[in-house]
Amino acid sequence: MDKQQLLSTLEKLHAELAGTDHVDEKKLRQLQSITDDIQRLLTQEDDVSDAQVAPVNDSIQDLLLQFEADHPSLTAALNQVAAGLSNLGI
Numbered sequence: 001m002d003k004q005q006l007l008s009t010l011e012k013l014h015a016e017l018a019g020t021d022h023v024d025e026k027k028l029r030q031l032q033s034i035t036d037d038i039q040r041l042l043t044q045e046d047d048v049s050d051a052q053v054a055p056v057n058d059s060i061q062d063l064l065l066q067f068e069a070d071h072p073s074l075t076a077a078l079n080q081v082a083a084g085l086s087n088l089g090i
């Protein structure tokens with residue numbers, strides 16, 4: 001998955017969230033924060049360090065655990081994002 005595909009997957013995830021009932025504001029804010037962090041990492045010109053990536057990966061994993069039971073389709077989309085980041089070496 002290239003950077004553009006990853007950003008597209010994030011946009012699809014947001015669209016799914018917008019159409020999903022019962023997603024609380026805290027989770028939506030977390031997802032927005034993660035998305036902002038990922039976009040920052042993908043667009044930075046310098047190499048991305050492990051110290052920059054670790055908090056983003058931790059946030060994704062935390063959100064995955066929260067969504068897993070209540071929103072399986074969102075969990076699948078988050079897994080795609082995590083796999084895309086991993087494929088990009090992020």
